[in-house]
Amino acid sequence: MTTVRRLTVLLVWLFVVALPAPHTGASAAESVPSDPGSLATPSSTDGVSPLDFAGSFVYDAPVDAVLGRTVEPAYSVAPVVGPEGAGAPAALLSWHLDDSTRSLVAPRTGPLELANPTTVNNAGSPIRSFVTETDMTYYRVYSGDNTVGGYLTGAPPFSADDAVAGLALPPANRADFIQQVNVPAGTRLQSSIATEAFDQPGGLLQFELLDRIPTSAFGEGKPFR
């Protein structure tokens, strides 16, 4: 019995006194000196992972050095204000853990909304996409030296004014010239009815090239006005 008691006391002494206590995350961070070659330890007060982005990406535009001119980076992402408001840590392009719901949610911020469309959407129904099975001839109207482009008609418009109105052309295109376009077999096209745009009523059938074709497919322009 005495031997058993001695063994018990020895075991208790070993576990309580002699062996080091297991580290918690915090004590480990405090006890380990910072390694200059490792990632910085996240602050315990801001609650932000070092993987969160809090600023903007910046490319050093190499041309600055060449020309001695300050140039805004060509591709940058503006800082995003976090859900807690201005000055709070931002979670840009990253998913984060929402403390209130304990679930993965996207950042609840406005700046990540989609940008406005870059083109005038004047394609009305019926809109159909198809692939040409044989070489086809289409027509195109243009102004100036704009001899290649992606919008065509299946038949020549009656007149330049008819083209401007029916195709809802923008002011830069007065349909001064008309050309034939030889669309090769296997080309994707989208047909639609031109809708009102640029103060023009639209209404004509138009075709948009969804595949690029060689510039040699665009024939010589003939005066149309």
Add this chain to the structure above:
Amino acid sequence: MSGTSEGPVIYVDGGTVAISYPAKVVLDLGVLLIVLFDPDSFIPKVGQFRNLVAIRRTGELLWEGQLPTSTTGDCYLTVEHVDKDRLRARTFSSFVVDLDALTGRIEGKEFVK
């Protein structure tokens, strides 16, 4: 720079600079060259052809010109130097765009259909 490249080249300061595709237009802006690759030299079924680039006279790529759309097959068709730092170019997607010659970034655009 040896002049023995088998691919397309442009001639600069008595030497040659190898380029990725045949050039349709080369604009000499002094410290940099604006090169428009021939749009017919690469017609992808998927993706775009960023065929407007700026290179140093030594051949290093400075930028690829931004395109105004994400449309498949979009590329530049023409380019001209209209001002000190400004280029004007036309795209297959029927845009006329103004670009900053130092960055290749679009400064303005107009849809001409």
